[in-house]
Amino acid sequence: LVNQLPEANLILLRHLFGVLHHIEQNSGVNQMNAFNLALCIAPNMLWLPSPTGPEEESRSTKKVVALLVQFLIENSGEIFGGDIASLF
Secondary structure (H helix, E strand, O other): HHHOHHHHHHHHHHHHHHHHHHHHOHHHHHHHHHHHHHHHHHHHHOOOOOOOOOOHHHHHHHOOOOOOHHHHOHHHHHHHHHHHHHOO
């Protein structure tokens, strides 16, 4: 699916998840593991297409969207290319 994105979107995602992966690699110092980063970032990245109440949106964000973002952070090298660290 990632390879089907327009090039500009793919470049943006590579850089974003490169930064998040770099932060996660230093979680021993900053306490920001992939799960914590995902909880902070996911609500701003992905949301439900139709308006919902805060309770439903909260459940969705924590259970599905945050897990997706966590997966993307943890596997960013495989998803966006192994040279993701070279973006810095």
